[in-house]
Amino acid sequence: MNASLRGIRLVAAHEFRMRLRTGRWKWLLGGFTLTMLAFTWILHAALDSSRGSYYNGVTIVRDHSSIGPQMFGVLMLFVLGLMLIISPALTSQSVNGDRERGTLATLQVTLLSPADIAIGKLLAGWSVGLVALGLSVPFVVWSLIEGGVGVLSALVTLAVVALLIGVICALAQALSALTSRSISSGMLSYVVTAALALGTVIVYFMALSLTAEQRTARVGADYLSEGTLHHPEDVWWLLAPNPFVVLADAAPALPPLRADNGAFVERSDDPLGSLRRTVRDATRPEDVVTCYNSGYTELDPPGSVPSCRDPFVEPPPVWPWGLGFDVLLGVGAVTVTIRRLRTPATRLGRGVRVA
Amino acid sequence: MIEDAELAEPPSHGDAGIVAENVTRSFGTVWAVRGMSLVVPYGRVTALVGPNGAGKTTLMLMLATLLSPTAGRLRIAGVDPAEDPVAVRRVTGWMPDTLGMYDQLRVREYLDFFADAHRLSKADRVRAVPSLLATVRLAEYAEAPVHVLSRGQKQRLALARALIHQPRVLLLDEPASGLDPRSRVELRDLLRRLAADGVAVLVSSHILSELAEMADRAVFVSAGQVVASRELSELAAIGAGHQVGWRIRARDPQALQTVLAERGLTGGTLTPAGLELPPMTEDEASDLLAAVVGAGVRVLAFGPVGSPLESAYLALTEEGR
Numbered sequence A: 001m002n003a004s005l006r007g008i009r010l011v012a013a014h015e016f017r018m019r020l021r022t023g024r025w026k027w028l029l030g031g032f033t034l035t036m037l038a039f040t041w042i043l044h045a046a047l048d049s050s051r052g053s054y055y056n057g058v059t060i061v062r063d064h065s066s067i068g069p070q071m072f073g074v075l076m077l078f079v080l081g082l083m084l085i086i087s088p089a090l091t092s093q094s095v096n097g098d099r100e101r102g103t104l105a106t107l108q109v110t111l112l113s114p115a116d117i118a119i120g121k122l123l124a125g126w127s128v129g130l131v132a133l134g135l136s137v138p139f140v141v142w143s144l145i146e147g148g149v150g151v152l153s154a155l156v157t158l159a160v161v162a163l164l165i166g167v168i169c170a171l172a173q174a175l176s177a178l179t180s181r182s183i184s185s186g187m188l189s190y191v192v193t194a195a196l197a198l199g200t201v202i203v204y205f206m207a208l209s210l211t212a213e214q215r216t217a218r219v220g221a222d223y224l225s226e227g228t229l230h231h232p233e234d235v236w237w238l239l240a241p242n243p244f245v246v247l248a249d250a251a252p253a254l255p256p257l258r259a260d261n262g263a264f265v266e267r268s269d270d271p272l273g274s275l276r277r278t279v280r281d282a283t284r285p286e287d288v289v290t291c292y293n294s295g296y297t298e299l300d301p302p303g304s305v306p307s308c309r310d311p312f313v314e315p316p317p318v319w320p321w322g323l324g325f326d327v328l329l330g331v332g333a334v335t336v337t338i339r340r341l342r343t344p345a346t347r348l349g350r351g352v353r354v355a
Numbered sequence B: 001m002i003e004d005a006e007l008a009e010p011p012s013h014g015d016a017g018i019v020a021e022n023v024t025r026s027f028g029t030v031w032a033v034r035g036m037s038l039v040v041p042y043g044r045v046t047a048l049v050g051p052n053g054a055g056k057t058t059l060m061l062m063l064a065t066l067l068s069p070t071a072g073r074l075r076i077a078g079v080d081p082a083e084d085p086v087a088v089r090r091v092t093g094w095m096p097d098t099l100g101m102y103d104q105l106r107v108r109e110y111l112d113f114f115a116d117a118h119r120l121s122k123a124d125r126v127r128a129v130p131s132l133l134a135t136v137r138l139a140e141y142a143e144a145p146v147h148v149l150s151r152g153q154k155q156r157l158a159l160a161r162a163l164i165h166q167p168r169v170l171l172l173d174e175p176a177s178g179l180d181p182r183s184r185v186e187l188r189d190l191l192r193r194l195a196a197d198g199v200a201v202l203v204s205s206h207i208l209s210e211l212a213e214m215a216d217r218a219v220f221v222s223a224g225q226v227v228a229s230r231e232l233s234e235l236a237a238i239g240a241g242h243q244v245g246w247r248i249r250a251r252d253p254q255a256l257q258t259v260l261a262e263r264g265l266t267g268g269t270l271t272p273a274g275l276e277l278p279p280m281t282e283d284e285a286s287d288l289l290a291a292v293v294g295a296g297v298r299v300l301a302f303g304p305v306g307s308p309l310e311s312a313y314l315a316l317t318e319e320g321r
């Protein structure tokens, strides 16, 4: 590896300077900000108008409960979605594009190591993504002002998005090191991003249907029910690397709501929380989950009583696995890039000329 | 003691800038370089000449530590690039035949970046960059963006980049292709100066008349192999035995044509410089001249087409094509 701080900084600063000068970033960031502004505005208006109001005989009383959690959750998922669209483009031509322009070889014959070049270039692309993320902060702050979400929640969530941007950038960069044409790597990096964001969900549900099993269950005292039982606990890990899942699961939980009688009620105003519960529930057997959904359920073999867990004791988080996997993927991608930049090169990709 | 000193005398070219032994490089099924052996001594300019696709660029890439040989051994400044590429990069300057540059940078920034990448200190960079820009006559363009430079100016900037860390081995792949006559003369002078300072210079080019003026030695390659290595001073002799084209110019072209036709030489190409005759050896040429003059044609000029290097090139690379 022998990356040096000096080399990485030199390459990163150099790449960043060139990105600044191409001017495309103005359009990128301008478009990003406008999109965020429009989306947040509409989101806020929609949530605001859905607040309940009623007539108490004298005047119209507006329900002033906070729209903060809902606004924050939807906003963060939207920011992540936008970043997933932007990030692949930031680095998907960083190696083969330079090779096509004939500038890569001139860099490789200097005293910069392959790791300096790979990491420096990655940092430059990543930081453009972080600048975009920074531009979303005012909108996130707006949702915080609406109340109900703590600053820590916002910080953790933003940090997760920042990390995921880096992972996507690293993957796109590795693809640009593996393919000879920048068009191919550009497209492939979107395929890989879509595989993470959508493919994991599709594969999860396909795998889940394969775990289906016919079971007879006794519901209540003497009611027998024939049903299909799935085993999400066997396949939940397929969902774990999904960036949206990681984001929702890593976001600190909001305080639970209590009903008038003091009982806990599920929050319905917290999109991240709902997603988190759905995913975490998937880590435990379906029969246990149904304990609190349909009263009491007894499963085959008759007579065995499933242990019902407290539904408000959440299962352990899945994001350490998901984020850990994603970060490993990113680190692996950087390693691949470094290997492909190693010189003297023994093998070249098909159709690649060094200079 | 004295015997020891004599024994210590290197048996081969241990002290040369570049030593290649049987170097081979393939790309899949294509053998770009097949068993090249050559020596590029310090203090001399060595020309690498050969037809398109002969493997010159591929050899340069291997010398520049970018490609590893499929087989064979390289030593640059005594170091094998396969073992210690960094040590080789420290002492080697390379100018590729492609002009890839960072168009967004200014000329000075461009050089400064590469100086930095070669670990020159800030103080050294501040000193080296302007002086190098002056050397390649780009001082007035120091603050201009690289993309406004003409092809020849970019080539001179690429040369400056190759020289930024004062390499002892210099690899130039077709450095003169876009240069105007004046810049070529300057390039020649610069290379001569570097060689005088002890730098080992390997330069490939297709412009043989130029190489004839800037090189001390020529290595002829064809189809991935070295076909000959010669001092330029020896070259005249190589062309002599071979058939090369000749050019003749006379006061009265009509009379010349008639005499030539009598000797069976019809249909030569007429150029402003004279009538180009089919290839013949020096002996045949001198017989012809005697005959033409003997027939009363007033000859203004008669000589081989091209330089001795060109003649040698055509003779030596014939078989490889």
Ligand SMILES: Nc1ncnc2c1ncn2[C@@H]1O[C@H](COP(=O)(O)OP(=O)(O)OP(=O)(O)O)[C@@H](O)[C@H]1O
Pocket: A348, A351, A352, A353, A354, B027, B030, B031, B032, B033, B050, B051, B052, B053, B054, B055, B056, B057, B058, B059, B097
């Ligand atoms: N990366 C590569 N992949 C496949 N073939 C290659 C590659 N690089 C070079 N070649 C082939 O190797 C041969 C030598 O190429 P090279 O560029 O070294 O020639 P050259 O002597 O520099 O020619 P020119 O005078 O035109 O610059 C050519 O036949 C070329 O097609």
Ligand SMILES: [Mg+2]
Pocket: B056, B057, B058, B097, B173
């Ligand atoms: Mg070439």
